[in-house]
Amino acid sequence: MFFDREKELSYLRSLLNSEPNQILFIYGPINSGKTTLLLKFLESLGDEGIGIYVNLRSRPILRFDDFKDLLFSRTRSRDVLPLVLASMEVIFGIPVPKKIWETIESPRDAFDYITDFLGKLRKKGRLPIIVFDELQVLKDLKVNGPLIYELFNFFIHLTKELHLAHVIVSTSDGLFLSNVYTHASLYGRAKYFLVDDFDEETALAFLISNGLTEEESKIVVEYFGGKPVYLVEVINEKRAGRDIEEYCREQFMVRLNQVKPLVRKLNDPSILIDLGEREVLEYDELTEDMLMLARENVIFIDPVRGVIRPQGRLELKVIRFISEKL
Numbered sequence: 001m002f003f004d005r006e007k008e009l010s011y012l013r014s015l016l017n018s019e020p021n022q023i024l025f026i027y028g029p030i031n032s033g034k035t036t037l038l039l040k041f042l043e044s045l046g047d048e049g050i051g052i053y054v055n056l057r058s059r060p061i062l063r064f065d066d067f068k069d070l071l072f073s074r075t076r077s078r079d080v081l082p083l084v085l086a087s088m089e090v091i092f093g094i095p096v097p098k099k100i101w102e103t104i105e106s107p108r109d110a111f112d113y114i115t116d117f118l119g120k121l122r123k124k125g126r127l128p129i130i131v132f133d134e135l136q137v138l139k140d141l142k143v144n145g146p147l148i149y150e151l152f153n154f155f156i157h158l159t160k161e162l163h164l165a166h167v168i169v170s171t172s173d174g175l176f177l178s179n180v181y182t183h184a185s186l187y188g189r190a191k192y193f194l195v196d197d198f199d200e201e202t203a204l205a206f207l208i209s210n211g212l213t214e215e216e217s218k219i220v221v222e223y224f225g226g227k228p229v230y231l232v233e234v235i236n237e238k239r240a241g242r243d244i245e246e247y248c249r250e251q252f253m254v255r256l257n258q259v260k261p262l263v264r265k266l267n268d269p270s271i272l273i274d275l276g277e278r279e280v281l282e283y284d285e286l287t288e289d290m291l292m293l294a295r296e297n298v299i300f301i302d303p304v305r306g307v308i309r310p311q312g313r314l315e316l317k318v319i320r321f322i323s324e325k326l
């Protein structure tokens, strides 16, 4: 059911013709389709590159060993290189022979192995592209100090210094990203690419090509904008014979009842009126109210543009509904 993303895919494909120099941060509101896009991109590499995907959210990470488990995929064979070179598929986790895996005891050991592995791929003429999805889960993990900054230094080493691999990091955590964005060591060493919900026109085309009428599609877009996760759900509901408008209204009520209790936690509820009226608000500094709304996934922080906005059309609608009664 994958739809569109031509612009984003063409931007990502341009990496294949460039030497790795900077870390690429893919960011965007929740459920905007970042993971789906990145996997699609990795699947399309062919023999030009080698796509490696590491998802850090699939299991809780409390200590280094959990991180190590997610980072690597263990193999029985003693030499992983021939296997990797023969495969045209996305590789999940960095492959490592079990015997070597057992000797990896620290981030340093892990990074040394990965550098060596990527260097060998590079020598064989294949450009590795590694995606670290949901990197924010590491934000509180400490292994001799915060692991996340050690990891960033490693990524800088792989890209800017050794030019061994493209490193793509994806997150929808705006708070995490705004900390990252202002972090001195990343200045000039990272670039940022927004993957947003579909625009209205694309969302309509997606819905209509999946069997919704024009009238139904307009209702859906009016409730959910172009957030892919909802569009897919609506298509499934339609196939199951559900009344589309009723489904939209129900989802609106669900979200409304989640957001309502947050209003009394706000120091100044007028932020909701401003958001409802203007949709996008510039900020100089993130206020406590903004941080709370971001933590609760009501708003999305875009530190690159210095703005906050509702996570999606549904949140905007809920905010407008609530702010009318303030």
Ligand SMILES: Nc1ncnc2c1ncn2[C@@H]1O[C@H](COP(=O)(O)OP(=O)(O)OP(=O)(O)O)[C@@H](O)[C@H]1O
Residues within 6 Å of the ligand: 001, 002, 003, 004, 005, 029, 030, 031, 032, 033, 034, 035, 036, 037, 171, 172, 228, 229, 230, 232
């Ligand atoms: N291009 C697309 N075409 C069709 N469906 C899509 C597309 N992108 C995303 N989806 C649908 O939306 C769902 C959510 O997308 P995805 O998980 O990629 O979002 P995300 O931005 O990675 O979310 P999160 O913020 O949780 O990391 C997918 O499971 C898929 O069903």
Ligand SMILES: [Mg+2]
Residues within 6 Å of the ligand: 034, 035, 036, 133
């Ligand atoms: Mg994701």
